[in-house]
Amino acid sequence: MLAVTAHDHVPSGPVAVLANPTAGRGRHRGLLPLLLARLERAGRPVRLLAAGNPAEAEAACRAAVADGAGALVAVGGDGTVHRALQAVAGTSVPFGPVPAGTGNDFAVETGFPADPVAAVEVIVEALRAGRSHPVDLARLTTADGGDRWYGAVLAAGFDAIVNERANRMRWPRGPRRYDLAILVELARLRPRRYRLRLDGAEHELDAVLVAVGNTPSYGGGMRICPDADPSDGLLDVVVGGRINRRTLIRVKPRIYQGTHVTHPLVRSYRARTVELDAAGITTYVDGERAFDLPVRITAVPAAVRLLR
Template identity: 65%
Template sequence: MVEPALLAVLINPGAGRGRFNDVTPAVLDRLAESGRPIRVLDPSTREDAQAACHAAVADGAAGLVAVGGDGTVHLALQAVAGTDVPFGAVPAGTGNDFAAATGVPAEPLAAAAAIADAVKAARTRPIDLARVTSPGGETHWYGSVLAAGFDAVVNERANRMRWPRGPRRYDVAIFVELVRLKARRYVLRLDGEERRLDAVLLAVGNCPSYGGGIRIVPTADPTDGLLDVVYADVDRPTLVRLKPKTYEGTHIDHPLVHTARARVVEIEAEGITTYVDGERCLPLPVRIEAVPAAIHLLA
């Protein structure tokens, strides 16, 4: 008798600062209602997690489920992108932007139950991803937003800092970069059409938000086969005033904030490392391509 294909589950116990750990056993119970054997991937490092996800996909898993925030989802997407293995997301992190944008229930147990039902019914929805490539051919996938401006610079500074610990590190990094704020010179190509511009803010979205609900690219739709771009060259006081508006996406109404849409976006600039789904990615220059139906979402 052939054993049914298993459901591989990647759990990040550190996601959301551990506040969802108490519901993890119940999440696994819900997923088991799919009728598939459950294999919990238990890596000790980020590299091990990546390898475990790829191995599960290569072994023909019935699905790969990420239990955590956008960082956990990002790891899993590297393995399932462009394959036939379905993907499920259980939002249990500080930021759950990909799950929110793709219609996943916000409550972890409800999300797990929806995944189990989808597995039983063999039901999936096609969702686009963005593929980022360096000039040397290194490739990464992302689901939500690529930051290549002020927010990327803040992340890079915060990741170099050893003090203070926790969220205050980002507050300090934001303050330092605001003091040092200056526009960068970019070359931006949208489906081959070149624009040379100065900007302090530049983001490319497959989904509308990052950072736990910051709708930096509010018009982005992960099912339209396109990428949405937002860029702006504003001074320090204007940037500070615009920041609160990003939670509603109304910053794009400002006359100095520009939007565009393209299937392929190329970005060049000096001294900037991009961040995707909140994770450190590639230094500029990069090529970003919208890949329609890159994953099959269990929903």
Template identity: 80%
Template sequence: MTAHDRVPPGPVAVLANPTAGRGRHRGLLPGILERLAGAGRPVELLRARTPEEAEAACHAAVAGGAGALVAVGGDGTMHRALQAVAGTDVPFGPVPAGTGNDFAVDTGFPADPVAAVEVIADALAAGRARSVDLARLSRRGEADRWFGAVLAAGFDAIVNERANRMRWPRGPRRYDLAIVVELARLRPRRYRLVLDGVAQEVDAVLVAVGNTASYGGGMRICPDADPHDGLLDVVVGGRFDRRTLMRVKPQIYRGTPCHAPAGARLPGAVLFYLAAEGITSYADGERSLDLPVTVTAVPAALRLLR
């Protein structure tokens, strides 16, 4: 075991989102904390009422000497925690307990939260951590962001943005209504793409940049993405009409988006620049930076408790 593989001393900080997965795993938290404590480390539950407070609490825990950070929730919870541990020696354990658990599953953790905690606790007890890539998102004048799964910068990002502006209805129906509204307004956008210095302009409806394969709870938009190869996987869906887009969606869940007309997987890239008018990107399902942005693959930027 190398020095980089070892888990540093310090307590295990735990971020838990009680509303993740519509609260269906809320009752598991006491058992999760007990199992982590059984790995021989003090366990500290972080307090936060909002996503912003959760991210700040993770940063404070890492700065305060936490030996590891564990997040219990969905991809949004993981995204907030990643901002604190990316590029550090503090290892991370994702416990999938949300509606979408793409990052945890695509990096090799069991989809069942109890089984995932067993993996994490065993790694803590053995002092074992394994490196995985992340992607860094940059925009001039703004702080960098990290993401572990997929950056959406097309139709799905536009739907998310509309849903977040809506006050009615509540719950999943709001997202469904946002899809209906945006399908009625569907049109290709002009994108400027630069992959490792090679520029092109395309008209597209879907644009996704993957560190891992999936987003949206198992939609394999970037099926060839590998979080260990040091590359970004870029998928562009061209001039789809509404009927084509609805037909393509099931193909994406099966991991075959490029079989659709005008769909393309661009060559893997280390550095990717993406520009379009009026689009806010969504990283790991969370509202992120307005375009234009630069996405950089950062090998071994995260240490996972596996």
């Protein structure tokens, strides 16, 4: 349960809406006119942002915030939310995620209904009442100046490697590409040496799975960091150690319940700042490709205000 404080101020100005019509393989595409009409009931002008790709989406969100938007709403999955967060993080502009994607982990884990129409109703009520709730975000930085915010989970192990392979594959299309990438990477599974610094304390360990969570779940409900709380000012780090193929196949289904953390080869940590390094790993945050290791991750308390 989120223990957060409500604030009774939402900036005046139009509601900017970023919508991804391809989110969730387009299953909510036809809902957008209804969602926009419902948002108008908040008594603000509603402006749909134009964007043809993720980079344009992020730029459109930044421009809307700079131009005086009173709120930003993202209709889509975690990838769409991720783009919007880059614009509102650290500002007074409140944010409303409407879960309409394949993975809606940030929205659901921060207390929004899983149904898009119900989520919009929550956002409209908050706008009318001038109410927003602060929650934490994680800030990801690199030595050469790279900088991203994320809301849910950073993957830097087997799941990130699978994502990287799937993104390089041209065939097959759709979910089967990930299934095939999992099979290929399972065959190549080996522990890697990670250097982990948690609030300055050094750890060197061999692992196949490393996740750093602001909220508990990723990948559409996999509770990889089950105890993560986006209002405690801390990051949860879950490390799966020298796990072989058979054990990984057996443990992986337990991630949906979060019970994998009781396995003797799984360790959990909590820290405000996490520095992470390993050779040949590209991180993924909120399901989106981010930076090659090494990276530094910092919990930023109350970095975004949610319309709920």
